[in-house]
Amino acid sequence: MTEQQIIEEKSIKKTANERQFKGMSLSERKLARREKLIEAGIEAYGNHGFFSVTVKDICTEAKLTERYFYESFKKSEELFQTIFLQLIEKLQKTVMEGVMQAAPEPKNMIHSGLTALFTLLKDDPRVARIIYVDAMLVQELHNHATIQETMGRFDRMIHAFVMLMLPHIDRSEREISLVATGLNGYVTQIAVRWVMGGFKQSLEEIVTACEVVFIALINTFAQK
Structure with missing residues (x-):
């Protein structure tokens, strides 16, 4: 396999990894999850106060698992x-x-x-x-x-x-x-x-x- 073919194969694999799911790429889905967490945070913090809300509460409001919270925010x-x-x-x-x-x-x-x-x-x-x-x-x-x-x-x-x-x-x-x-x-x-x-x-x-x-x-x- 030539060097050019190797480069093209890597490009194809990368494209496959970014393959869209329901019309969204991986990076777009990550951004969408981040926005959902922000919206959930406004709702939770705004109604109950920062000190009464946990990460789990935010994730429940956003309908996401905690691993997705830490994908976008450290704490x-x-x-x-x-x-x-x-x-x-x-x-x-x-x-x-x-x-x-x-x-x-x-x-x-x-x-x-x-x-x-x-x-x-x-x-x-x-x-x-x-x-x-x-x-x-x-x-x-x-x-x-x-x-x-x-x-x-x-x-x-x-x-x-x-x-x-x-x-x-x-x-x-x-x-x-x-x-x-x-x-x-x-x-x-x-x-x-x-x-x-x-x-x-x-x-x-x-x-x-x-x-x-x-x-x-x-x-x-x-x-x-």
Whole structure:
């Protein structure tokens, strides 16, 4: 057998190993199982809390064996971190879309962005619990600086939001950055209280409580 024939035979074998099952290759099936685990994690963690859920619970929810869990994740904290970052990205995108839809009037942008944020949390309490309750308690996220980096992303988003509303603002970057961090912390604490309190206060009350601070900022920064 020539070298070329050997290469072709290996290629055929490799293709056979990737042969599709129900229209999916091995790699596609692995990715599909990973997505099922993520969906199961959102459901389990979001309804019962991270510390009440085991790997077995996740697998039962996903209708997969535990070996498939460890095919994609080393431990439950890794799955939780993956879910947390995915949900944060979704939340951030939702807020930005809300802000941009109401541009360019600053007060409308504030109202729309905050409404988008809190509506998402209320519509899907699982997301709210994972982001604003369990994520604050899972030490693994703090050890890997995931929480700090995530908060930094929201700080930067608010910073950009301020610059978008007040393009000619006469303030230093350092001052705007500090204020953005403060605003992020304020909204986060309101969200935590609302989520842990079972959404008892109305959406309108929560949005208004946050709007007051943002509008005060706009009025103060707009002054020469």
